[in-house]
Amino acid sequence: MFIDRAIISFGAGNGGDGCLSFRREKFIPHGGPDGGDGGKGGNIILVSSQVCQSLTDFKYKRQFQAENGGQGRSKKQSGKKGADIILQVPAGTVVKTFPDEKLIFDFERLGQEFLLAKGGKGGRGNIHFKSSVNQAPRRIEKGEKGEVIKVILELKLIAFAGLVGLPNAGKSTLISKISAARPKISDYPFTTLTPNLGVVDFKERSLIVADIPGILEGAHQGQGMGLEFLRHIERTRVLLFIIDVSPFSSLPPMKNYEILEKELSMYQVRLLQKKLVVVATKIDLATEDRTRIDVLRKFCRKRRIPYVEISALRGINLEKLKKTIFAFHEPD
Known part of the structure; x- marks a missing residue:
């Protein structure tokens, strides 16, 4: 435990x-x-x-x-x-x-x-x-x-990067694909109840990524064990917003981003000063109508936030994501 x-x-x-x-x-x-x-x-x-x-x-x-x-x-x-x-x-x-x-x-x-x-x-x-x-x-x-x-x-876990997202966004699947970590993975919310650490390798370099359990709206007030989960983000140097852009998500991608940004700022405003990467997940399930996805992509471009579209399950763009994360990493 x-x-x-x-x-x-x-x-x-x-x-x-x-x-x-x-x-x-x-x-x-x-x-x-x-x-x-x-x-x-x-x-x-x-x-x-x-x-x-x-x-x-x-x-x-x-x-x-x-x-x-x-x-x-x-x-x-x-x-x-x-x-x-x-x-x-x-x-x-x-x-x-x-x-x-x-x-x-x-x-x-x-x-x-x-x-x-x-x-x-x-x-x-x-x-x-x-x-x-x-x-x-x-x-x-x-x-x-x-x-x-x-x-x-x-x-408070010590990791270079933290995966932050709403429940069932695909964080556990992602960390299992880019590292040797083997968290429990299921298609229902709150499968992950404790943080998972994984070592990610890229071109003879390595760093630690933390899979933070899903964050609910109201997490800064303790909703969904939010306070317990949010404290693990404090020590990370890079935050990865994991956003489900599939048509099965109950929220539009932009709304998803706004909830994560709000919860982090209400818990501790300096968290938003960390380096940020927006990761659009489950891109393999996206329909031909990419209007909602394009809103998020254009928003990130305007804010100069690195943006990567991936499918952890299909292995799409995982190397590109690693390259983006390691761009912030200075080897010892």
Whole structure:
């Protein structure tokens, strides 16, 4: 199951208490203090790893508590340090405060590490409180409390291009034809309920394309799980508007485009500043009357938006589409 949002409570370990102890050995009846320090509490650490592809590991466990530090011991021995908890998250995970959703950290790439909750410092043993006027101190320090925090973990997929369209527009068929991704494909809306990633190759170069589940009118208000789907578009550099131009579509192509543009602008206006390609799909089903299609094509030409007519099922113009996408791609 693909999980892209979780609310989790984390508690770092408490520091161990310092030890109250005095040296007791044969022939040394009045030995001085020898109480050691408490151990430091364990930390909570998040690491972005390629092992994780979603936040599924956080579906059933919503609380994590690191180990407390051990109590100081006699003979000046420090307590054991509490074990850290190191949790792996996918690259693209954003950590936010709960419930106000202020950004704490953004895992933009693999291999990043973030100390989310710091373990408490161990308390000092009575050996530290010996002085010229107090040779047998009975004072110690309690260990500090570890940090406790409740956060929102939110995954935003990292892909170069995102396929955006209304339900049943043909996005899953397209990604299955231009990459090795094998999403579920059927002729009913909302077949795709989770994003799919595919690697697209073209002339010894490659990039990642994300198939975003279908967007309904009103998605920016949460219609059809719209908010969950729209967040995955934020990190893409290029948007592909997948528009069904077949006569079986319930909406004219231009109306289809207007809905997608509106939903993206209402969710986050800067999404419309991304590079855009309009992809007219199911062109093999188009009738001789191309009036509605020509309206969309002329609109794109006027706005200088790259426009490609394809049939994913028949393999029409797929290489042309790849060439158009890769024109925006700068190799590493």
